[in-house]
Amino acid sequence: MAPHFCGALAMFKATVTGPSSSHFRELERQIRDKAERALLEASHEAGRRASSGIRAAMSRAGLGRLGNAIDATSDLDKGGRLYRSSSREVSASSAIHLKSRSERTVGAVEAYTRGATIRPRNARWLWIPSPELQRRVKGGARLTPANWQSSGLAQRIGPLVKIPGRHAGEVLLIVQAVTIATKGRANPRRLPSRGGVRAGRELRENFIAFTGIRSTSRQARVDPHKIIEGVRAEIPSILASKLEK
Structure with a gap:
């Protein structure tokens, strides 16, 4: 005679509890902090690449130490402050500039990057x-x-x-x-x-x-805008490498 079972023998119930909202907020903060740091580092490196490229081009053009007047300053150099256009949009930047205020140096850089007639x-x-x-x-x-x-x-x-x-x-x-x-x-x-x-x-x-x-004319020997545009095209890859750290 076969055994006879009445009703269910057992019931199994699985429950998955996800992270708390505080854990999500902490994860979001960590991701945001990493992304913002990567932005600062990428813009800083882009500025350094551009300024180094311009100095090297000036040296190849036979302009001696004139390229030493070229420098770059980034938001990272200024303490790492980002520009926030909204709660979700931020940006970081760097700027190429002349370290010297000498009228002669400024004039020489302008002449050899734009061309000029000197009188x-x-x-x-x-x-x-x-x-x-x-x-x-x-x-x-x-x-x-x-x-x-x-x-x-x-x-x-x-x-x-x-x-x-x-x-x-x-x-x-x-x-x-x-x-x-x-x-x-x-x-x-x-x-x-x-x-x-x-x-x-x-x-x-x-x-x-x-x-x-x-008077005398000076032909432009270096195109800093072309060098800067070339570095701008590299920014996505620079940013990606910073995010991978």
């Missing part, structure tokens, strides 16, 4: 000193015909004499009877009163100290 201010001629002369005088001022006398060069080398240039629109300031070194730096000096030229030096009957021109 003298409050004067008839734009004076270009000979590369064989020192570039600076006492106190760090640039050598010019105006400070030739006060800098002592008139006594060491001789007085300036203006003569016509080699073509129209040019004049020359020369010093007569000057000796220069045959090796190394020219180190121009006045011809000794006895008239002899020392060993290791040679005589220049007319030493061209300055060339005066009406």
